[in-house]
Amino acid sequence: MKQIKSRNKIGRNAPCWCGSGKKYKKCHLGREDEKPIEPWQTDKELKRLLERGQCLAPDPWKHDCSPQISRAHTVPRSGSLARIAHDGHVYAYQNSFQQLQKTDGIVKPQLVGINKASTFTGFCSKHDSFIFAPLETTDFTATPEQCFLLCYRALCREFFIKQALAPLLEHARLRDRGKPVHHQYAHQDFIATFERGYSSAIKDLAVRKPAYDHILVTSSFHGVRAYVIEFSRVPPVMCSGGFYPVQDFEGHAIQDLGDLSRSRHLITVTLFHGGHNGVLVIAWLKQDDPSCVPFVESLHRIGDKAVTDAVLRLLFTNYENIHIEPQWWEAQSNSCREALMERFNSSIDPLEPWPPVTDDGLTFDSWPVLERRFVGFHL
16 A cells, blocks of 8 residues: 555656656556456467567578578477377467466466477578488487587577567556556566566577577587487477576575576476487586586486486476377376476466475376486586
8 A cells, every 4th residue: 555655646747656667647647447458469469479580590691591481390390299299289388368368377288289389480491401400300319419409499499489579578568457556566566577587588598699609600519518318208298498497306506596696507408209219308508517517417316217207397397388298188187287287387477486396296107218328528
């Protein structure tokens, strides 16, 4: 009430309390009486932003771009997604405010066709084919180049998505139209918290991208690190993405993302079918060793029978670019599905504590481990 009372004393021409930089009369004055933004309007804007293609190829190669933008799959469609699909569909998390309205704000995986799953418009067709040919035209053998390309593709997707959706934050600020004043305060606080983390991530990725481009252009893969686990079966859950690990699998803190005086350490994870077996590739660059090596060490100490549970905790805590075999998901008990969804939803709320990846007692059928190997480093 104190906040609301002080708000009522704001002059019409004074800066708005929300920090938008606009005058109060042009921003939140009378917002509770304005027509709310409908979920379909937000979904339309979301789709428009994500379909604006660009080519993220290194600058020295930009002169040779093809005019067509590729709808690239971060998890290969034919070699991986098709293996876990049922009637051409997998479960995945979809960006839809209309769906959130139906589920009371809880994000739930939905069936999606594999032609649309795991795609982003971040490369022209020529560079998408050329850059990732060592992954698409041959079986995965965990060469430094292949590990780097998985890392590079994950980083480019994260960079593309965050850049593309940055303008949506301005749209999101308007979603308190028609809401009571106290809801407006809560909404703007949420957006401000989210935006701080979002802006920081974009800045970090913008600094990293040229360094990754240099490695690609010069084929300097000697600084690439990877921890590879090969499974004897096709993993029923697949993903591709990057994140900044803050704790290891034993609960030990490994970096503080709130300390802006230190550089962040990024790690990427890809789980897919490598041509013969299922493969998990955790990859990073030498500069990120201080956090990534301890993180991988803690995973390496987990026994083969428990590693499946650890990997699932890792995926559902840190990634939205997850694709799930329908039979596997539907065969899980209600309590297991709810636990995984709760883990996922907690991780996307900036006001909630980040779920740890330590053992939570949830167990699944194990994916038999064939081999674990190190690329570019040794423990």
